[in-house]
Every structure is written in structure tokens, then in C-alpha cells.
Amino acid sequence: MNLLYFLNYIIFAAFLTMFILEVGIAILFTLFKEYNEKLRTILMPLWGITGTFAIFYIVNFEATYPPLLPLIGTAYALPLLIALLFFISRNAMLAYSEYTGDQRNKSLYTKIYSVSALLIALIVTFVLASGTSGIGVNTVDWSLTLSFINLFPILVFFSIVSMAILLSSVVIGIKELLRFRAVFSLLPYPLMGIAILIYLPYLLSSILSMGNMLLLVLLLLLSTALILGDPTRSRAKGIAMALVFLSILFFGSLEYPYFFGGKINVDNYLVNSTTGFYALLITLIGGICLFAALSFFAYVTYCQKPFKQ
């Protein structure tokens, strides 16, 4: 696998894992009012960083595949611009809800936030699914057709929702949902399996490669550990995150090296070697610094106790 593709997909998987957690929290806000404050404790310090990860992925994509940008920019301008409107709404509502003193307003802002986050997830899923399958994109003039709306992204979306509920309920500790963790951790497999069988059957042969088989076994082991283990232990949080992160990586590994349902081989659209080298260097050095900063952030925000009670 190409190193630049691999790193770009790692960044994507990191972003998507964080965003899936947020989608789960957005769903839980609407389902469990009694957990709202607990949900906020996790979400409030994190949302800005999740947004920055989205930008990280976009700019890394731009630095990795510049020749693809005219195609993608032309094809997906409209849905992505609509998603951006909801992104502004998401950010504004989160900030408003954090500082408003009125509980009714807080509840209203939180509801608008939840709807915005879910709509972003839905639109982004449609775009990513279309980029993967090529369905709905006229590759002659790179316009979108109505077949952009089809069963494939819907199946992917429900897989994401299932993972989102699993991850957020484990991280927050929602007892009412943890008893269904077997359903939420296993459901994405048949959903994605059906999606691949119907729309991307050529990916099936990729599953049989040694690396992908190992990754699949690892995913099943993690799912089993999560189902059989105590979901309230702190290590369950790590397992749930690893499960989501590796599931995304697994799909990326299956997909490589094709986008748009096999029409585009990404290795033919890579950045020139000089810029690629510097981008790689920045990714590695910046990535290490980022990891250190995020670890410090996680420690201070979620582990360290206030010095004065």
C-alpha cells in the first residue's frame, strides 16, 4: 500500500472515529435527557478538536491528491456546501448552549446541534459512499446525477449510526444501551456486507488477502471482547475506540487503490515526489507533536482533578 494513501487514511480514520463519537452523543442527547450533563462533559472540550481533524484530513487530501481536486471539487460542491451550512450551525449551537443561562434555551440549542450533526453525518456519508462506489457521478463531466441517492450510502449510514451508538454508550456509560452492545457492535458487519455484495462485489476478492483477513479477525476479537467483557471498565472505552478506528481502516484497506467504484486508481493521482516528501515529513513530525498535545489535553481535561474542591 502506498505510504501517502496509508497516512491519509489514518488521518481520515482518526477524524471519523472522533466524529462517530460525536454523532453518537448527538443521538443520545435526544434519547436520554438524564445523561445530558455527562454527554456535555465529554463533548464540550472535544468538538473543536474534531472540527480541526476534519480540516486536517481535507488539507492532507489536497496535499496527497492534487490532480483529483478538480474532479472532486466539481462533483461534490453542492452537497458539501450544504454540509458546511450545518457545520456552522453545529458550532454556533454548541457554543450558545455552553454559555446560555436559560435551561429552555440550552435544550433548544442542543436539539438544533443534534439535528445539525446528524445532517452533516448523513450528507458526508452520501459523499464518501459516492466517492467509493462512483454511483451517482457522471465521470464524463463530473456532475452529480439523481442516482447519487441510493441504497449504498443508506446502508453505510446505518452502519455508522450503529457504531456511533456503541462507541458513545461505552464512553459515556449509558447502561440502558450497553445491554444491547452485541447488536450495535455486530450490526455494521451484515450491513456493510450487503452493501459490498450489491454495489462493490470486486472488493470481496480484497478480503481474502492475508493482511485484510488478519484485520478482520482482529475486529471480530475486539467485538467479542466488548460483548463478553465488562463494558463499564475503562479499558472497554479503548476497545470500542479501537474497534471503530480499525473498522474504518479495514474498509480503507479493502478500497485501495480505487475510488469511484474502480474507475480511478489513486496511485495515478498522487502529488509530485518533492512536495510529497515534505508533506510526509510534516505529517510525521506534526503527527508526533499532535499526539503529544492530544495526550496532554486528554489527561488534563478528563483525568486530572481540580486542585480545589
Added chain:
Amino acid sequence: MLIVGFDRFLMGFSLAVHIGIVMIGIALPLIIVLSEFLGIKKNDEDYLALAKRLTKILVVFFAIGTASGTVVAMELLLLWPKFMALIGQVSILPLYLEVFAFFTEAIFLAIYVYSWDKFTNKYVHLLSGVLVCIGAALSAVLITMLNAFMNNPTGFDISAYLKSGIITGINPVAVLTSPPAQIEIIHVLVTTYFAGAFVFAGYMAYMLIKSNQDEKRYYKKGIKIAFSIAFIATLLSVYTGILTISSLEHTQPEKYAAIEADLYPHSHAAEIIGGIFFSRAYHYFISIPNLQSILEFGNASGIVPGLSQYPQSTWPPLFIHLMFDTLVGLGFLFAFFVIVILLLYLLKKDPFQNRLILKSFILAAVLSVFMLEDGWAMAEIGRQPWIIYNVMLVSQAANTSTSLIPITVIFAAFYLTILPLTVIFLRGIFRDKPISSEVSY
């Protein structure tokens, strides 16, 4: 061309909104950090309460600013895909490095906001604020490098690219070290601090007029901090502004000529103030003989470039001359204003108690934002019709899909709704909550 116009409008509108918000995101952390520093050093709770109150404002604007920044980043890709394809090959490094600066800002802001009571050494908390300042300033520096590339492309074989469309001779590091970029970066940074500091000086002035005696002492301390930054930034803005205009004579002569209203190259060039262009000439202006040549070359015999040297199809819109005059006029007015305030302060005539001066600060806040936007608009309009000077036309880079028209209108309407809502929201949450109620550690 209609679709290109929509792309231009949407990009310009989004940038104008983003610049207005980001100015707060850059200047406010500095004000907050100085306030917290003074609070710790002088063991003064007022400064700490002020820092906490301002942090809430920062978080709200950071939320909107992050969104508007993401919008701009995405629009670069979605509205100008061919431009980004070239950037991706040649000069993506500043944009990519900016992501890490942005991470620094986002991560340490989250730490700063949620860890007031988590460090026994108060300076550790302050340090997280300093890192927010550095992250915010670096973001501005790096994104300006990309803009500087658009004004002075470098790092690839331009003549080969213009002949064949193939990108060769790539040096992606050149964009980070380009000398013309350095002047632009410094100017952008100081003018952003200038506008941001004046906005908060104006806010403090407004609160000094409106609030009761007990609350006044907080805002008086706040206005002193904001004014200190504004004073330094104003003088530096004037100085770097002069350097920036001078550098245009070499790097973007059409822009220089349009800004200075020079139709023909000539020596002993006068400084033209005002004037309207029609019938192939400027009319109704004031002329100061020789001044332009002297400012540019140090002597009157220096020859300034003229628009006649270039094809009319590459002239920028000539109204940028009036935008420039407005900017220069206001710049010198601001320099005079801050010097007067400083003199009053040194003469122990407390300027922050005078209602007229406080009202002037409110007016200055509005004008400083106008100047920042005016300066950016002049610089961008002045590069037209190029998106990358002498390399790629705006029309060549644009996404010409008609589907963009409705979303352009929706975007404009959405921003016009969310921005006033944010200001109303902030007013609402602070209305019945005195600053003294901010719990300090």
C-alpha cells in the same frame, strides 16, 4: 461569466466574514493572556475575572471562526478546484502547516477553558493561553503565505507551465521563504491586532459608559490593555503599510499603478488624493506634487509605473484607488488619535474617563474593522483578473456549475443571520451577570 461572478461573490463574502471573526480570534487571546498575567503578577482578582469573561466571548467566536475557516478552506477546493490542484502540487506546505497551528490553538484553548482550577502553578494555565496566542498568530502567518504566493507565485517553472500546462521545477519550500511574503505577513499580522484591539477597546469603552461604578474598574483595566496593543499595532500598521505599497511597485506594478492612479509611467509623480476615472482620465482630485516619487524612491526623479504599460484586460478595477485613499486617510487619523490618547495619559489627564473619548473608541472600533476589510478587499480586487498573478485567471480556476447559484444566496443569508444572532446572544448572556460574578481561582 455569471457563474464566475457568483463564485467570486461567495468567496469574497465568506472571506470578509471570516476576516472579521478571525481578527477577534487573534487579538482576543493576547488581551486575555495579558489580563491573566497581570492578575497573577499583581494578585489582582479583577484582571482574572476580566480574563474569564473575555474567554467566554473568545469561545463563542472561536466556534463561529472555526466554522467560517472551514467554509473558506472548503470553498477554495469547491469553487476554485483548478487553483487548488496547482496549489496542491506547488505551495500546499503553508496550508498544511497551518493545520498544526490551528490544532495548537484548538487543543490549548480547550485546555485553557476547562482547566482554570487544575493547576497549582497558575503560570502553567497561563502558558496554555500563550500557546493559544501563538497558534492563532501562526495560523494567520501561514495562511498569509498562501495569499502571498497568489500575489507573487514562486517555487515552480512558471514560463514552462504557461507554455505547456505542465508543472516542473517544483520547490515547495520556496513559498515559505519568499521575501515579498515577509512584508505582507507582518502587515497582515499587525493590522489584525490593530483591528482586534480596537474592537475590544471599543467594547470596554461602551461598557465604561453603560456600567455602574463597581463594574467600571474592570473595564478600565481592560481598556488599558486593549489600548496598549492598539497603540503599538497602529504605528506598526502605518509603517508596514507604507512598506507594502512600496513593494508593489516591483511585485505587482498594475496593482500599484491602479492604487496610485498612475495612468502613464512618469517621474516627479504626484500623490493623487481622490478622483474619479472617466473619459480615459482622472477628474476631481487633489494633487501633491512629487510626493509619490519621493515616497517610493527617495527622490522626485524616480519613475513610477503606469497602467498604459499593460494590456487593459489585466487592469484591476480602478475604484481601488479610492479604497486606498480611504485607508491611508483613516490610518493617519488613527495614528493621531492614539498619540493624543497616550499624551493625555502621560499628562495624568485620564482619557478613559472622558465620555467623548470613550465614544471615539466605539467609533474607532467600527472604523478599524472597516479598514481591515477595506485593506483585504483592496489587495484582492487589486490582483484581478488573476487568481495567481500572471499565471492563472480567476475565470480559468472557477467551478462553473450552475448548481452553485442557489447555495450562494443561502450562504449569504445564513451568515447574515448567524452573526447578528451571535452578538445578540453574547449581549443576552452578560446582560444581568456582572463581571464580578465570574468565579476566579
